[in-house]
Amino acid sequence: MSSETKQILTTDGIPLEVSLKKAEKKNKIKAFLLVAPLLFFLVITYIFPIGEMFTRSVDDRMVTNMLPKTFKAMEKWDNLNELPPEEVYRGFYEDYKLLAENQQHGKLGQRLNKEKNGFNTITKKLFRQIKRKKIDENASLKEQINKLHKRWRNVEYWQAIKRTAPPYTASKYLKGMDMYFAADGSIAQVEEDRRIHRILWLRTLEIAFFVTLFCFLMGYPIAHLLATLPMKYSNLLMICVLLPFWTSLLVRTASWMILLQQQGLVNDFFVMIGLVADDNRPEMMYNKVGTYVAMTQILLPFMVLPLYSVMKTISPSLMRAGKSLGGTPFVAFWKVYFPLTIPGIGAGCLLVFILAIGYYITPALVGGASGTLISNQIAFHMKTTLDWSFASAMGLMLLTGVLVIYWIYNKLVGVDNIKLG
Amino acid sequence: MALPSYTETRYRIWHYIYIAICTFVFFFLIAPLFVIFPLSFNAEEFLVFSEGMKNLDPDAFSLRWYKDMIYGTKNPWGLAAKNSFIIAIFATIGSIILGTLAALGLSSRHMPYKGLIMATLISPMIVPLIISGVAIFFFMAKAGLAATHTGIVLAHIILGTPFVVITVTATLSGFDHSVTRAAASLGSNPVNTFMKITLPLILPGVISGGLFAFVTSFDEVVVVLFLAGLENTTIPIQMWTGLREQLSPTILAVATCLILLSTLILVSAELLRRRSERLRGINR
Numbered sequence: 001m002s003s004e005t006k007q008i009l010t011t012d013g014i015p016l017e018v019s020l021k022k023a024e025k026k027n028k029i030k031a032f033l034l035v036a037p038l039l040f041f042l043v044i045t046y047i048f049p050i051g052e053m054f055t056r057s058v059d060d061r062m063v064t065n066m067l068p069k070t071f072k073a074m075e076k077w078d079n080l081n082e083l084p085p086e087e088v089y090r091g092f093y094e095d096y097k098l099l100a101e102n103q104q105h106g107k108l109g110q111r112l113n114k115e116k117n118g119f120n121t122i123t124k125k126l127f128r129q130i131k132r133k134k135i136d137e138n139a140s141l142k143e144q145i146n147k148l149h150k151r152w153r154n155v156e157y158w159q160a161i162k163r164t165a166p167p168y169t170a171s172k173y174l175k176g177m178d179m180y181f182a183a184d185g186s187i188a189q190v191e192e193d194r195r196i197h198r199i200l201w202l203r204t205l206e207i208a209f210f211v212t213l214f215c216f217l218m219g220y221p222i223a224h225l226l227a228t229l230p231m232k233y234s235n236l237l238m239i240c241v242l243l244p245f246w247t248s249l250l251v252r253t254a255s256w257m258i259l260l261q262q263q264g265l266v267n268d269f270f271v272m273i274g275l276v277a278d279d280n281r282p283e284m285m286y287n288k289v290g291t292y293v294a295m296t297q298i299l300l301p302f303m304v305l306p307l308y309s310v311m312k313t314i315s316p317s318l319m320r321a322g323k324s325l326g327g328t329p330f331v332a333f334w335k336v337y338f339p340l341t342i343p344g345i346g347a348g349c350l351l352v353f354i355l356a357i358g359y360y361i362t363p364a365l366v367g368g369a370s371g372t373l374i375s376n377q378i379a380f381h382m383k384t385t386l387d388w389s390f391a392s393a394m395g396l397m398l399l400t401g402v403l404v405i406y407w408i409y410n411k412l413v414g415v416d417n418i419k420l421g
Numbered sequence: 422m423a424l425p426s427y428t429e430t431r432y433r434i435w436h437y438i439y440i441a442i443c444t445f446v447f448f449f450l451i452a453p454l455f456v457i458f459p460l461s462f463n464a465e466e467f468l469v470f471s472e473g474m475k476n477l478d479p480d481a482f483s484l485r486w487y488k489d490m491i492y493g494t495k496n497p498w499g500l501a502a503k504n505s506f507i508i509a510i511f512a513t514i515g516s517i518i519l520g521t522l523a524a525l526g527l528s529s530r531h532m533p534y535k536g537l538i539m540a541t542l543i544s545p546m547i548v549p550l551i552i553s554g555v556a557i558f559f560f561m562a563k564a565g566l567a568a569t570h571t572g573i574v575l576a577h578i579i580l581g582t583p584f585v586v587i588t589v590t591a592t593l594s595g596f597d598h599s600v601t602r603a604a605a606s607l608g609s610n611p612v613n614t615f616m617k618i619t620l621p622l623i624l625p626g627v628i629s630g631g632l633f634a635f636v637t638s639f640d641e642v643v644v645v646l647f648l649a650g651l652e653n654t655t656i657p658i659q660m661w662t663g664l665r666e667q668l669s670p671t672i673l674a675v676a677t678c679l680i681l682l683s684t685l686i687l688v689s690a691e692l693l694r695r696r697s698e699r700l701r702g703i704n705r
Contacts, residue, residue: 027531034526035538038582040520046579049556218446225443240451246452246683248640250660252678255666263469300450329432358549360643365664375551381557382667395552406547410540
């Protein structure tokens with residue numbers, strides 16, 4: 001019977017289902033067209049460049065492009081524990097000669113020297129021989145080059161060249177974790193006293209964690225107070241949270257620099273109450289203390305606002321019910337009120353943690369040497385050492401961490417639930 | 422917060438501890454801002470309260486740092502302020518246009534891949550600024566826009582749009598779509614409907630998002646440090662340089678002006694929020 005059911009037609013004579021689908025599609029396209037300008041703008045100016053950071057961080061094509069013949073010949077080099085065959089020497093000689101003609105040989109020497117110490121010396125030696133035309137191209141190049149320096153007879157140097165063959169490398173990422181590719185291609189650890197990056201990662205996590213904890217401990221009581229006070233009082237107190245929130249980050253950092261300096265008000269206060277001696281004022285800036293204090297104050301509003309918006313929705317009668325059913329105020333709070341605020345705690349903590357982990361300005365100004373974070377290291381490599389590929393690699397490692405938290409945040413809270421002000 | 426008379430002593434004590442903690446936290450939040458005011462009127466060039474200031478001696482106070490800020494020889498603040506305002510205004514306009522359009526699309530229930538697109542549009546707010554700075558710098562350098570106003574404005578549009586998207590989407594969540602349908606049924610075209618019906622209703626959200634975008638641009642230093650040349654110096658860059666090299670009272674005079682500006686913005690944002698809630702029928 002169902003096959004005989006008459007299809008519902010619109011006034012134009014088209015089946016309703018088709019017509020509805022068409023309208024649906026049209027609406028979809030309309031909605032997408034509204035989003036499209038921003039989406040394309042962001043993809044071109046922002047998302048692609050982040051992708052470019054990735055290619056930059058793994059790009060190692062320099063040597064690959066400089067020694068094409070060598071690497072071609074190396075494909076026939078079977079026993080890697082013996083010196084390569086004559087073809088490899090010839091390929092390397094021809095590549096190097098071409099580089100020398102174009103004044104590019106220095107770059108190659110430096111790059112290979114990074115791979116294996118002592119390379120620069122022996123490539124320079126080869127360069128001088130080529131310049132003086134001392135090398136007979138018709139005789140065996142293997143014998144002539146081997147005679148130049150004993151290192152050319154050491155197979156490890158040839159292995160080092162071979163290691164640079166792939167156009168991509170993960171070495172920058174390893175460097176970011178204080179590791180490197182050893183001579184035999186395995187991954188090795190940097191000596192213990194030179195593991196600077198690991199210290200920085202751990203410190204970044206530690207500071208982000210404790211700043212989040214402090215923000216929670218300080219933010220929870222005041223969010224509770226703001227949510228339970230009558231509107232006319234809480235509005236006034238809310239200004240204490242919102243004014244710092246709207247004030248320039250640099251202004252707030254500047255005020256902490258004034259407060260925390262050795263002759264500053266905080267130290268004055270400590271001297272006044274007799275906590276420290278006047279001639280023995282503690283250094284509170286340019287170390288971790290300064291970073292903790294300033295970052296906690298700066299990020300506190302980001303904890304209070306989500307907590308407040310959740311607490312505002314909790315009816316006060318729930319606490320009264322808890323108490324009337326025989327719970328002490330503490331029990332009623334712990335069993336009734338606190339569990340209801342967990343979404344707000346999650347939102348606030350994740351937000352503060354995400355912001356803290358990538359902080360740059362405040363640690364750079366009040367952190368000193370022991371209070372700087374991974375972001376400062378990235379900026380250092382971007383601006384001072386100009387090792388952009390390493391900065392990109394570190395940035396992407398940080399970004400991965402942040403995106404994982406962002407993903408959790410999105411699952412738990414939903415990005416469209418972020419409350420501002 | 423008065424306690425009922427039957428409260429036991431230990432809860433009474435606990436309650437006072439709680440009030441004390443809250444007082445301390447509020448003080449911790451707001452007090453640092455007020456240190457700047459008096460010190461910016463310091464007659465001396467040290468950044469500590471002089472004996473004269475502690476005794477409220479009128480001679481210990483002066484406007485010399487404000488004069489220095491405005492008239493000082495070869496001082497950068499005039500150019501920096503001009504640049505900051507130009508960049509922030511254009512960045513705000515750009516953010517408002519792109520962000521509002523996107524929010525309108527995202528609020529439509531027909532929008533495909535809503536979650537993914539929303540997450541992408543908000544990402545500049547979440548990604549650490551230093552990474553945004555590096556990425557945007559790579560793009561602007563390639564596009565030949567490094568050290569130009571255009572480049573900085575575009576960068577600030579990237580950073581500012583998430584705020585507009587969020588606030589406008591929030592305003593639209595309580596939006597009654599039957600009013601636009603009513604307008605359409607009365608023969609209004611979509612553009613007209615938007616200008617006459619939708620926009621006035623979501624305007625508070627748009628403006629408050631715009632305020633966020635303005636403040637973001639006006640206060641932004643990390644990305645600008647990568648992009649700006651000498652000609653594009655902004656107030657945050659000058660403050661950053663000043664704070665790194667030497668803290669001069671002139672910076673405090675500038676900081677005082679910035680605090681006044683942020684107070685102004687806070688008040689407008691609050692008024693807008695209330696108006697928006699009233700318009701959307703949320704009564705509290």
